[in-house]
Amino acid sequence: MSYGGGPLVTAQGLAAGYGGPPVISDAAFAVAPGDRVGLLGPNGGGKTTLFRVILGELSPSAGSLRVEGSVATVPQTDRSRLDFPVTALDVALMGALSRLPWWRRPSRDDRRRALEALDTVALREHADAPFGELSGGQRQRVLIARALVQDSLLLLLDEPYGGLDATSTERLTALLDRLSQRGHGLMIATHDLVQAREWDLVLCLNRRQIAFGPPAIALDRATIEATYGAALVDLPREGEGEEESRAILPPHHHDHP
Amino acid sequence: MIDAILDPWRDPVTLRAIAEVSLIGVAGGVLGCWIVFYGLAYGAESLSHGLFPGLVLAALLGLPLLLGAAGGLLAAALAVALAARVPGLDRDTPVAIVVTSLFGLGALLALSAETPPGLQGLLFGDVLGLTDVDLLIAAVLVVALLVALGVLHPRLLAVAFDRASARGLGIAPFAADAAVLVALAVALLVAVQGLGNLLVVALLVGPAATARLLAHRVAPMMGLAAAIGVACGIAGLYASYHLNTAAGASIAAAMVLAYAGVATATTLRTDGRARQAPLG
Numbered sequence: 001m002s003y004g005g006g007p008l009v010t011a012q013g014l015a016a017g018y019g020g021p022p023v024i025s026d027a028a029f030a031v032a033p034g035d036r037v038g039l040l041g042p043n044g045g046g047k048t049t050l051f052r053v054i055l056g057e058l059s060p061s062a063g064s065l066r067v068e069g070s071v072a073t074v075p076q077t078d079r080s081r082l083d084f085p086v087t088a089l090d091v092a093l094m095g096a097l098s099r100l101p102w103w104r105r106p107s108r109d110d111r112r113r114a115l116e117a118l119d120t121v122a123l124r125e126h127a128d129a130p131f132g133e134l135s136g137g138q139r140q141r142v143l144i145a146r147a148l149v150q151d152s153l154l155l156l157l158d159e160p161y162g163g164l165d166a167t168s169t170e171r172l173t174a175l176l177d178r179l180s181q182r183g184h185g186l187m188i189a190t191h192d193l194v195q196a197r198e199w200d201l202v203l204c205l206n207r208r209q210i211a212f213g214p215p216a217i218a219l220d221r222a223t224i225e226a227t228y229g230a231a232l233v234d235l236p237r238e239g240e241g242e243e244e245s246r247a248i249l250p251p252h253h254h255d256h257p
Numbered sequence: 258m259i260d261a262i263l264d265p266w267r268d269p270v271t272l273r274a275i276a277e278v279s280l281i282g283v284a285g286g287v288l289g290c291w292i293v294f295y296g297l298a299y300g301a302e303s304l305s306h307g308l309f310p311g312l313v314l315a316a317l318l319g320l321p322l323l324l325g326a327a328g329g330l331l332a333a334a335l336a337v338a339l340a341a342r343v344p345g346l347d348r349d350t351p352v353a354i355v356v357t358s359l360f361g362l363g364a365l366l367a368l369s370a371e372t373p374p375g376l377q378g379l380l381f382g383d384v385l386g387l388t389d390v391d392l393l394i395a396a397v398l399v400v401a402l403l404v405a406l407g408v409l410h411p412r413l414l415a416v417a418f419d420r421a422s423a424r425g426l427g428i429a430p431f432a433a434d435a436a437v438l439v440a441l442a443v444a445l446l447v448a449v450q451g452l453g454n455l456l457v458v459a460l461l462v463g464p465a466a467t468a469r470l471l472a473h474r475v476a477p478m479m480g481l482a483a484a485i486g487v488a489c490g491i492a493g494l495y496a497s498y499h500l501n502t503a504a505g506a507s508i509a510a511a512m513v514l515a516y517a518g519v520a521t522a523t524t525l526r527t528d529g530r531a532r533q534a535p536l537g
Contacts, residue, residue, distance in 0.1 A: 055425055081418060085469075093411075094418070106411060
């Protein structure tokens, strides 16, 4: 991991889109090693577009973006092919390709590192299991192992909690905490506000940046309403006295154009 | 009985055919796995039919068939690329238009008055009519193909598994697609002489599809597909030798039968398991 200190990614006045009006604008944030950043916003709010800009697949249409070192992505597990004949180890080993010239095959050393990455995500004993036969949470962790083998300090996770049960959710959260302690910067696209409140920073997007900062400060009522373009409704929580739980009622469903 | 098994190996013509079907069986089996993973079965069929006028022209002009096939492939690929730019059409329609046009052109040329005999060999193959030079060229191309696929294997696999993340791994999905298409073109060049324009697709899809039903990892699947390709090739030649059937058609039939047999067996086994499994 080559790393010169300072933030892993810095955006200033960043805007990006696909030729028409920008899909995101006014983005200004910085992610340092160890930061867990919850990326919040409605579908179509620009989370995926922001990831594509950070990955270099899309150029900013305005402003600047500085990325230190390489970036690894952890896609949604249902986007990969479950009927594909590969094992967990095969998938983790694919991460090594990003460090090798096109004619080189992964070495024995790469294989050892892939096994270590599977160990980190607590799936070492499933190394030879077919990827498609693992549970959703296990597949998500295999894809995280693949990102770890890439040796990137910055990890972009696209809704990793989607479709996970309570146990898998807990395990994933613990794993993300461990990676943050190891110095990885994590940008985690999520719809789970409660979860995001546990992390170091939140970045709220709804076609522009609504807020960026520690959740205790950034995630106020006005920010949440602006992020989801919806009114918050306070629902009394049963049996918890003064505590209130909030629900978001979106006026209509947002979709990708 | 022993003679029935050994006789084909004593006949130099059949022996050359056995060598040829072994070569193209291995190449077709291994490459076929990528054809299946990349969803290129229709593309493979289109290219093999689209190169037909090239073959016919080479035969009419007395040029080497390999040259005609190469020219035909290039023309077909260019025509498909051009037709794909016609606005308002989906991906398959321009391919279908180009391929039927080219195949029709080939048939028109093949049925003209000056047609030399043996043109049906272009359609159905002439695995028993190969020379030592044909075999040598096939061997060189097959070895080159296998080496290239071996080198590119990890990247082809990463793109086939998760195309959206490939760029993040430093792999251009377009380059992987192009590599598989070039490999497909080379395999068609090698195999079309033996199996013919219409039957060559069986080799590129049948063994791989059969192996897919049985193997759970890519490397064993490729080994299995190559073995099935060679076995069906030799089985087809035996059928041709003893029953006097057309060699190319017998080989294609063996591949279809292998797939049907394995598919039936795996379906029955899965059903049996499902019935035995406890509820919940």
